[in-house]
Amino acid sequence: MSDTGVTVKKNIDFSExxxxxxxxxxxxxxxxxxxxxxxxxxxxxxxxxxxEVVNQKIKxxxxxxxxxxxxxPETFLKQEAxxxxxxxxxxxxxxxxxxxxLEEKLAVRPTSETxxxxxxxxxxxxxxxxPLKINQWCNIxxxxxxxxxxxxxxxxxxxxxxxxxxxxAEECETEVMWALNMYKDIIxxxxxxxxxxxxxxxxxxxxxxxxxxAVESIMPDGKALQMGTSxxxxxxxxxxxxxxxxxxxxxxxxxxxxxxxxxxxxxxxxIMIHGDDKGLxxxxxxxxxxxxxxxxxxxxxxxxxxxxxxxxxxEILKNKGLSxxxxxxxxxxxxxxxxxxxxxxxxxxxxxxxRDLKNCQVVIVRRDTGQKTFVKxxxxxxxxxxxxxxxxxxxxxxxxxxxxxxxxxxxxxDEFKQxxxxxxxxxxxxxCRNPECEAKIKEETGATIxxxxxxxxxxxxxCIYCGRTGKDTAYFARSY
Amino acid sequence: MSDTGVTVKKNIDFSExxxxxxxxxxxxxxxxxxxxxxxxxxxxxxxxxxxEVVNQKIKxxxxxxxxxxxxxPETFLKQEAxxxxxxxxxxxxxxxxxxxxLEEKLAVRPTSETxxxxxxxxxxxxxxxxPLKINQWCNIxxxxxxxxxxxxxxxxxxxxxxxxxxxxAEECETEVMWALNMYKDIIxxxxxxxxxxxxxxxxxxxxxxxxxxAVESIMPDGKALQMGTSxxxxxxxxxxxxxxxxxxxxxxxxxxxxxxxxxxxxxxxxIMIHGDDKGLxxxxxxxxxxxxxxxxxxxxxxxxxxxxxxxxxxEILKNKGLSxxxxxxxxxxxxxxxxxxxxxxxxxxxxxxxRDLKNCQVVIVRRDTGQKTFVKxxxxxxxxxxxxxxxxxxxxxxxxxxxxxxxxxxxxxDEFKQxxxxxxxxxxxxxCRNPECEAKIKEETGATIxxxxxxxxxxxxxCIYCGRTGKDTAYFARSY
Numbered sequence: 026m027s028d029t030g031v032t033v034k035k036n037i038d039f040s041e042x043x044x045x046x047x048x049x050x051x052x053x054x055x056x057x058x059x060x061x062x063x064x065x066x067x068x069x070x071x072x073x074x075x076x077e078v079v080n081q082k083i084k085x086x087x088x089x090x091x092x093x094x095x096x097x098p099e100t101f102l103k104q105e106a107x108x109x110x111x112x113x114x115x116x117x118x119x120x121x122x123x124x125x126x127l128e129e130k131l132a133v134r135p136t137s138e139t140x141x142x143x144x145x146x147x148x149x150x151x152x153x154x155x156p157l158k159i160n161q162w163c164n165i166x167x168x169x170x171x172x173x174x175x176x177x178x179x180x181x182x183x184x185x186x187x188x189x190x191x192x193x194a195e196e197c198e199t200e201v202m203w204a205l206n207m208y209k210d211i212i213x214x215x216x217x218x219x220x221x222x223x224x225x226x227x228x229x230x231x232x233x234x235x236x237x238x239a240v241e242s243i244m245p246d247g248k249a250l251q252m253g254t255s256x257x258x259x260x261x262x263x264x265x266x267x268x269x270x271x272x273x274x275x276x277x278x279x280x281x282x283x284x285x286x287x288x289x290x291x292x293x294x295x296i297m298i299h300g301d302d303k304g305l306x307x308x309x310x311x312x313x314x315x316x317x318x319x320x321x322x323x324x325x326x327x328x329x330x331x332x333x334x335x336x337x338x339x340e341i342l343k344n345k346g347l348s349x350x351x352x353x354x355x356x357x358x359x360x361x362x363x364x365x366x367x368x369x370x371x372x373x374x375x376x377x378x379x380r381d382l383k384n385c386q387v388v389i390v391r392r393d394t395g396q397k398t399f400v401k402x403x404x405x406x407x408x409x410x411x412x413x414x415x416x417x418x419x420x421x422x423x424x425x426x427x428x429x430x431x432x433x434x435x436x437x438x439d440e441f442k443q444x445x446x447x448x449x450x451x452x453x454x455x456x457c458r459n460p461e462c463e464a465k466i467k468e469e470t471g472a473t474i475x476x477x478x479x480x481x482x483x484x485x486x487x488c489i490y491c492g493r494t495g496k497d498t499a500y501f502a503r504s505y
Numbered sequence: 506m507s508d509t510g511v512t513v514k515k516n517i518d519f520s521e522x523x524x525x526x527x528x529x530x531x532x533x534x535x536x537x538x539x540x541x542x543x544x545x546x547x548x549x550x551x552x553x554x555x556x557e558v559v560n561q562k563i564k565x566x567x568x569x570x571x572x573x574x575x576x577x578p579e580t581f582l583k584q585e586a587x588x589x590x591x592x593x594x595x596x597x598x599x600x601x602x603x604x605x606x607l608e609e610k611l612a613v614r615p616t617s618e619t620x621x622x623x624x625x626x627x628x629x630x631x632x633x634x635x636p637l638k639i640n641q642w643c644n645i646x647x648x649x650x651x652x653x654x655x656x657x658x659x660x661x662x663x664x665x666x667x668x669x670x671x672x673x674a675e676e677c678e679t680e681v682m683w684a685l686n687m688y689k690d691i692i693x694x695x696x697x698x699x700x701x702x703x704x705x706x707x708x709x710x711x712x713x714x715x716x717x718x719a720v721e722s723i724m725p726d727g728k729a730l731q732m733g734t735s736x737x738x739x740x741x742x743x744x745x746x747x748x749x750x751x752x753x754x755x756x757x758x759x760x761x762x763x764x765x766x767x768x769x770x771x772x773x774x775x776i777m778i779h780g781d782d783k784g785l786x787x788x789x790x791x792x793x794x795x796x797x798x799x800x801x802x803x804x805x806x807x808x809x810x811x812x813x814x815x816x817x818x819x820e821i822l823k824n825k826g827l828s829x830x831x832x833x834x835x836x837x838x839x840x841x842x843x844x845x846x847x848x849x850x851x852x853x854x855x856x857x858x859x860r861d862l863k864n865c866q867v868v869i870v871r872r873d874t875g876q877k878t879f880v881k882x883x884x885x886x887x888x889x890x891x892x893x894x895x896x897x898x899x900x901x902x903x904x905x906x907x908x909x910x911x912x913x914x915x916x917x918x919d920e921f922k923q924x925x926x927x928x929x930x931x932x933x934x935x936x937c938r939n940p941e942c943e944a945k946i947k948e949e950t951g952a953t954i955x956x957x958x959x960x961x962x963x964x965x966x967x968c969i970y971c972g973r974t975g976k977d978t979a980y981f982a983r984s985y
Contacts, residue, residue, distance in 0.1 A: 056574045057623055058611060066569035073570065089546035090553065094536045094661050095644060118601040119613065122648035123594045131538060143537055164575060164644065168602035181574050
């Protein structure tokens with residue numbers, strides 16, 4: 026199995042384990058262009074499930090999908106100074122069309138605020154046009170200079186970006202929180218990854234935003250991963266791009282804007298959080314295949330009767346909308362097949378051999394725990410349906426316990442430094458809100474503020490760094 | 506209405522009519538980047554319906570979606586000479602990442618054969634890996650130098666590209682025809698646009714293909730529009746990118762490949778074919794909204810009872826999965842609303858006024874014919890369901906009749922020239938298969954061979970240009 030199975034243990038060399046799982050489970054591959062990747066069918070199917078859930082939620086709340094060009098004139102990016110400064114070091118530039126040099130070079134979108142809002146300025150006339158709630162699914166390019174990593178950091182990735190315009194600051198704030206909570210819901214209840222939500226500090230916010238909120242979690246190596254952001258842009262971009270509306274008061278007002286996004290990085294988080302030494306474990310709600318059926322033995326005794334029975338079971342499950350693979354290939358042994366489908370993380374395996382046939386039963390094996398059960402033929406469908414829900418729940422609970430273990434509240438900077446170096450994870454502290462303390466901690470430990478939770482804790486202890494009065498609870502961590 | 510309604514008649518100035526409908530019905534807008542467009546929500550929703558239907562058909566036949574990078578190294582494009590020559594004049598080039606010039610410039614994909622097949626060469630090992638049937642939905646860039654036109658020709662557009670590899674030439678041919686027929690089915694039965702299918706002549710085939718098949722139709726101005734292509738790539742790319750498999754015979758073989766695609770251009774075709782002087786007419790199967798309900802009067806007498814009843818009807822229709830707008834805005838008159846929703850092409854309008862309320866009825870108006878019917882309240886749902894199917898069918902029949910009128914069989918070159926200049930459309934002729942005749946006809950009339958149908962007609966008459974023995978029936982036309 027060494028050339029097809031995972032050869033590295035997750036808790037021995039996490040980074041190498043991750044790459045092996047991604048490549049061997051055929052989720053992605055390195056592209057011939059440096060820093061880029063190919064999203065292969067099983068991973069793209071997960072992305073399609075995420076799209077389905079997000080689309081359902083955004084459409085139900087009146088957001089609509091669109092498509093804007095990926096080319097952004099340099100002058101547009103430059104209009105919001107902070108935004109330009111934040112993104113230009115990572116922009117890929119088109120300078121030539123056919124054999125002709127372009128008059129103005131064009132950025133491949135690193136994000137679409139500028140091009141979208143130049144149009145909002147034209148489309149929005151009066152309060153009747155508000156709120157404007159638009160979303161797009163597209164590719165994004167950021168010319169990373171840091172080391173890239175499959176799904177987590179690549180020069181091109183896929184995402185969804187919501188961009189809304191509102192009449193009032195309050196409505197805009199509500200939207201920012203709505204998007205953030207939608208992400209939390211989907212990441213926890215679909216991908217089974219528990220998260221923290223909160224705001225970012227000034228130094229970590231989106232370039233051009235009033236403030237940024239985010240969804241974060243801790244990966245098994247103790248590093249934090251940002252998995253979604255929702256920005257309150259205030260009126261910054263509205264003023265730069267002249268996005269105004271005539272109110273019911275007949276006066277001109279600038280709109281209030283939000284933007285929010287999640288990316289294919291979520292697939293990387295899912296792999297890291299749930300996988301084990303055998304490979305991937307897919308949460309049932311995004312699994313491209315729910316059940317694999319393996320007839321045993323694959324040749325010889327009772328072959329035909331077993332083939333007929335497994336086909337019958339496959340049909341019953343498919344008719345209920347489940348995605349099923351019946352692996353009746355003759356050229357592989359059952360053991361080889363078990364390994365392959367475990368590597369690919371299919372939530373449930375059904376085995377059926379001669380003795381099972383005689384006893385009108387099957388063997389059901391769940392991928393998350395490895396637990397085997399004999400199930401009467403008549404109970405297969407209900408067992409599978411319950412089990413898929415159980416697996417989904419169990420994966421979230423397990424991950425939640427791990428997140429809790431990886432979260433440490435500390436009261437001294439010595440303890441802070443010790444935790445950063447040993448177990449990592451979220452380190453919960455009090456902070457005086459002074460950016461200098463934050464910068465010093467980053468410089469000295471590599472840890473940054475990942476999340477400032479919305480609920481304030483009282484009484485606050487003193488700032489972990491300077492010892493002055495603590496104003497915020499902050500979760501620090503080293504991060505991806 | 507002049508600033509919101511269509512001011513030009515379709516049969517007076519078709520080109521201007523088209524632009525007005527697209528802009529005023531808010532299907533698209535010009536982007537700030539020359540030659541690019543924004544696909545607005547109502548048009549994007551049509552694209553999503555097309556995606557849904559195509560995905561259903563390709564997944565049911567074992568194709569799987571993926572995502573490949575949009576950057577293609579120049580050396581890759583150069584590997585298949587004909588392919589390179591065909592595409593380079595239209596390639597947008599990335600030459601700079603951040604502040605650093607790239608060592609090798611990167612093409613933004615004009616199509617993905619080269620980057621995909623460089624990976625197929627790695628992924629395909631033996632006959633067990635075949636067929637490989639992969640599809641992707643993505644953006645494509647072709648740096649057009651011709652005048653651009655919303656949906657029909659823009660520098661960036663969206664498409665789907667299927668790329669398959671097969672063990673045998675026969676299997677590959679079957680796939681090419683499968684894709685072509687799938688497109689014909691979707692374009693006719695979902696978009697209600699009748700088409701011809703057939704092969705392209707050598708001079709019109711895809712750069713690098715063995716042969717190209719296509720789906721074409723005639724637009725109301727008499728020009729042909731190519732709406733989908735399916736290419737048999739033979740072993741050209743397999744040989745260049747070394748895509749080989751070990752057969753059951755233990756020998757190495759090159760794979761046989763197909764590629765096929767449809768684009769957002771289909772939305773343009775839908776607008777052109779079905780629209781009228783009032784604006785758009787959406788085929789029910791892709792309409793983002795099926796039914797608009799307008800309460801009459803919008804204020805005064807019986808207002809509350811009418812509001813309650815229209816809401817009740819809206820709920821009944823929504824519960825059946827229909828997309829419904831209840832336009833109860835106070836600030837517009839019913840007449841204004843009728844015009845707006847006709848402009849947007851919503852298939853069915855329901856009106857409900859005080860007299861209707863008293864008589865337990867509604868007025869139902871179909872967009873395609875303008876026909877009004879009084880319908881008993883209890884019959885609304887079944888009437889709407891039948892009517893949507895009727896409208897869909899009627900739109901196809903109407904368009905089919907027009908296509909027939911726009912197809913002329915001619916036997917002399919004089920007649921050919923006269924038809925090209927007068928009514929345009931498909932001109933059906935005999936052709937000797939000599940590329941020189943084809944080139945001369947193009948030079949002298951601007952018409953090219955759009956389709957060579959699969960069924961040969963016998964007896965053939967002589968070649969329309971040179972008078973020698975006719976070998977093929979060919980449909981010529983001027984085209985977009």
